[in-house]
Amino acid sequence: RLRQGLKPISGLVKSTLFLFLFLSSSSFLNSFRSSQTQSMELQVRLRQIFFFSFFLLTVLEHSYSARILTISKPDRHDVAASARWLVSQNIWGVLSTLSIEHQGAPFGNVVSFSDGLPGKGNGIPYFYLTSLDPTTRNALKDARASFTVSESPIGTCKRDPMDPTCSKLTLTGKLLQLDEGSEEEEVAKKALFTKHPEMMDWPKGHDFRVFKLEIINIFLINWYGGAKSISVDEYLRSKS
Amino acid sequence: RLRQGLKPISGLVKSTLFLFLFLSSSSFLNSFRSSQTQSMELQVRLRQIFFFSFFLLTVLEHSYSARILTISKPDRHDVAASARWLVSQNIWGVLSTLSIEHQGAPFGNVVSFSDGLPGKGNGIPYFYLTSLDPTTRNALKDARASFTVSESPIGTCKRDPMDPTCSKLTLTGKLLQLDEGSEEEEVAKKALFTKHPEMMDWPKGHDFRVFKLEIINIFLINWYGGAKSISVDEYLRSKS
Structure with a gap:
């Protein structure tokens, strides 16, 4: 049940993150050109957080289901x-x-x-x-x-x-x-x-x-x- | 076939990316504290590329399969x-x-x-x-x-x-x-x-x-x- 429940939740959080990226994307290309000013630094940091959260969520999702399954599948001789x-x-x-x-x-x-x-x-x-x-x-x-x-x-x-x-x-x-x-x-x-x-x-x-x-x-x-x-x-x- | 083929490929690329992150993780926490020097800038950029690629791959993978399925399921009246x-x-x-x-x-x-x-x-x-x-x-x-x-x-x-x-x-x-x-x-x-x-x-x-x-x-x-x-x-x- 937990394993089944994780996917939709993770999907929802990912969608929210994606929306967040979209909203801040207008200044996305700008900030790539020069990232010297203070506000640019902030944007870069925010994007870092976004991508890192997305990455963590995906890894968590996959490792979680993989772990569950590895534990539960019995030895084939039994x-x-x-x-x-x-x-x-x-x-x-x-x-x-x-x-x-x-x-x-x-x-x-x-x-x-x-x-x-x-x-x-x-x-x-x-x-x-x-x-x-x-x-x-x-x-x-x-x-x-x-x-x-x-x-x-x-x-x-x-x-x-x-x-x-x-x-x-x-x-x-x-x-x-x-x-x-x-x-x-x-x-x-x-x-x-x-x-x-x-x-x-x-x-x-x-x-x-x-x-x-x-x-x-x-x-x-x-x-x-x-x-x-x-x-x-x-x-x-x-x-x- | 394409849809089935994408998952393992994407998985492989993700694993490579993950390995890359792991190798560069020794200096990971350091660079969060101060990112002023030139080499730090580079590291930050590299990490940005890593997370962005991971994100792109995941989105691609999911949107691709979702699109295929939406196109192919016929109207229920037929x-x-x-x-x-x-x-x-x-x-x-x-x-x-x-x-x-x-x-x-x-x-x-x-x-x-x-x-x-x-x-x-x-x-x-x-x-x-x-x-x-x-x-x-x-x-x-x-x-x-x-x-x-x-x-x-x-x-x-x-x-x-x-x-x-x-x-x-x-x-x-x-x-x-x-x-x-x-x-x-x-x-x-x-x-x-x-x-x-x-x-x-x-x-x-x-x-x-x-x-x-x-x-x-x-x-x-x-x-x-x-x-x-x-x-x-x-x-x-x-x-x-």
């Missing part, structure tokens, strides 16, 4: 942690169900999700779905589903999105609606609304319900040599 | 163009097939794709797949498939990835292997290798083949009010 990391860091993925409309064809749909409060996820993806969405109708008829995320949106891939070093994860299982008013539903809602505050304002009339993917199989590629074998138990016990 | 835009701008998506291993469950897999040379796409997603990948084996048994992309990776979404204003597209159809040596395969290979140069170096022994999604149905959400109706013909005739 495959369970790598899978959990992909689920905890992503905020959207593709949820596939068996299509009613298209005679059982697989139907992948872009959805937002959350596996828990930041840093406290449990590895189970929760969704907030409406029956206006074909994915929901499909799941209520046949719960078989898979959920797919990529490392690409996290920003740590150095190569092609399909290169094995750019991790990808597919969780196969059953897409189940949580009992309304249950404790699990409360926890899941909090998890969803924390990562996706906009969900709280989604139209009440659309009848959004909380679903989870009950995981049966884990397919992870996070290095060369094919899919890694991870049991559901290992995955759930691991810490992201 | 739904066929909006769908084509999502396919032409994305470089990866999720390809869902019916899993052999998991008794016909839908299996979504992260894949790279291309619908043509930049600015010359035809709207048909082409893939470069190996039989080591379960997706390929699934498709060869049952061709029913869907391919899903989001506006989120393009960087133009202002709201949550599941908000209807953040476009998403699911193409449902048949995943077919192209005849080896055919003209279509040649064109598709060029399309793939241009957007994904790394593919040319993928191991020959893994037996990569070119596939396409023969589109039967188009599911687009690019605004409030549910999925937009687009015929395959409209989609293929439109220009991205």
Whole structure:
């Protein structure tokens, strides 16, 4: 969240700095010609401050996100942690169900999700779905589903999105609606609304319900040599 | 391509500038105290150049990508163009097939794709797949498939990835292997290798083949009010 929050703030400050430069730019070229008088000195100093602040902000912005990411990406040999990391860091993925409309064809749909409060996820993806969405109708008829995320949106891939070093994860299982008013539903809602505050304002009339993917199989590629074998138990016990 | 190329170059130049600053930083604080002598003047000027170049580069980098994106996103009322835009701008998506291993469950897999040379796409997603990948084996048994992309990776979404204003597209159809040596395969290979140069170096022994999604149905959400109706013909005739 902090990492996401920094960019707009930094952008705003930069814009202000830019405006400031623009306003003082009328005397900009003049001051380059001779900078001997006292007021010229001041202008030079002001411009120095401007450029230096801009520089600092940009470096801060980049180093900050880079640091966060370096700390959080697990060692690739810890495959369970790598899978959990992909689920905890992503905020959207593709949820596939068996299509009613298209005679059982697989139907992948872009959805937002959350596996828990930041840093406290449990590895189970929760969704907030409406029956206006074909994915929901499909799941209520046949719960078989898979959920797919990529490392690409996290920003740590150095190569092609399909290169094995750019991790990808597919969780196969059953897409189940949580009992309304249950404790699990409360926890899941909090998890969803924390990562996706906009969900709280989604139209009440659309009848959004909380679903989870009950995981049966884990397919992870996070290095060369094919899919890694991870049991559901290992995955759930691991810490992201 | 240009847009993608600018970031690393700019990063490199910035790093060089940063190194330059570091080397001259020993006298950095001194020169702030008094800047009367001739050599001090020079140092101040050098620093000015450094900060100004850094600033220019950053602004250039950002304005450049912003401009590209503003030009290319089509009007939301032109739904066929909006769908084509999502396919032409994305470089990866999720390809869902019916899993052999998991008794016909839908299996979504992260894949790279291309619908043509930049600015010359035809709207048909082409893939470069190996039989080591379960997706390929699934498709060869049952061709029913869907391919899903989001506006989120393009960087133009202002709201949550599941908000209807953040476009998403699911193409449902048949995943077919192209005849080896055919003209279509040649064109598709060029399309793939241009957007994904790394593919040319993928191991020959893994037996990569070119596939396409023969589109039967188009599911687009690019605004409030549910999925937009687009015929395959409209989609293929439109220009991205």
